[in-house]
Amino acid sequence: MNLEAIANEILERVGVKKGQIVLDFGCSSGTYTIPAAKIVGKEGKVYALDKDKKAINEVIKKAESEGLKNIERMDTSGELKIYLDDMSIDMILLYDVFHDYYFPSAEDRRKLLDEIHRVLKQDGSLSVWPKHMESRAKDEIEQANFYLENKYSVTLIHDNKDIEEGEILNFALLTNSAHNQNF
Numbered sequence: 001m002n003l004e005a006i007a008n009e010i011l012e013r014v015g016v017k018k019g020q021i022v023l024d025f026g027c028s029s030g031t032y033t034i035p036a037a038k039i040v041g042k043e044g045k046v047y048a049l050d051k052d053k054k055a056i057n058e059v060i061k062k063a064e065s066e067g068l069k070n071i072e073r074m075d076t077s078g079e080l081k082i083y084l085d086d087m088s089i090d091m092i093l094l095y096d097v098f099h100d101y102y103f104p105s106a107e108d109r110r111k112l113l114d115e116i117h118r119v120l121k122q123d124g125s126l127s128v129w130p131k132h133m134e135s136r137a138k139d140e141i142e143q144a145n146f147y148l149e150n151k152y153s154v155t156l157i158h159d160n161k162d163i164e165e166g167e168i169l170n171f172a173l174l175t176n177s178a179h180n181q182n183f
């Protein structure tokens with residue numbers, strides 16, 4: 001199976017669907033961005049956000065060569081603010097980026113999660129590959145008013161080239177009503 005087929009399989013399993021608005025936070029050169037754009041199709045959109053301009057250039061180059069017009073680049077300087085409207089996103093991919101290397105301070109990780117919480121739609125999902133932070137990510141994310149909805153054991157692509165087994169965690173927003181249902 002080629003890399004794109006692997007990424008496609010993961011994204012379909014975690015719930016990326018036609019017509020959705022997806023934010024790929026820390027998209028790098030687009031391992032998951034390009035397949036996500038193909039799944040969401042013309043009615044959907046993928047925001048490709050990264051602080052690495054060159055990596056986003058690569059995403060856009062690939063998108064252009066494949067005729068994909070539904071990827072919007074979001075260049076940042078690594079700030080924790082996400083320049084998107086409240087409750088505007090169906091699915092946020094946080095793959096191999098929510099960890100100590102990029103966010104050494106727990107306070108910054110919490111700020112990022114608060115921004116993710118703000119931009120997700122009420123019925124949206126946060127899909128996390130907690131690479132390098134396997135044992136702590138779940139607790140931190142749950143403390144930021146999310147709850148674990150699903151876990152997927154999958155074959156993943158690391159650094160745009162290596163194949164490895166891992167676990168994706170999907171979270172939903174903990175709203176008062178969802179919280180009540182859990183008790």
Ligand SMILES: C[S@@+](CC[C@H](N)C(=O)[O-])C[C@H]1O[C@@H](n2cnc3c(N)ncnc32)[C@H](O)[C@@H]1O
Nearest residue numbers: 026027028031050051052078079095096097102
């Ligand atoms: C290890 S790569 C993961 C890329 C991709 N998500 C994947 O799984 O293939 C992490 C990416 O997150 C980006 N990144 C790290 N901290 C960031 C921040 N604060 N804002 C935006 N991008 C960030 C890095 O530039 C890098 O491209």
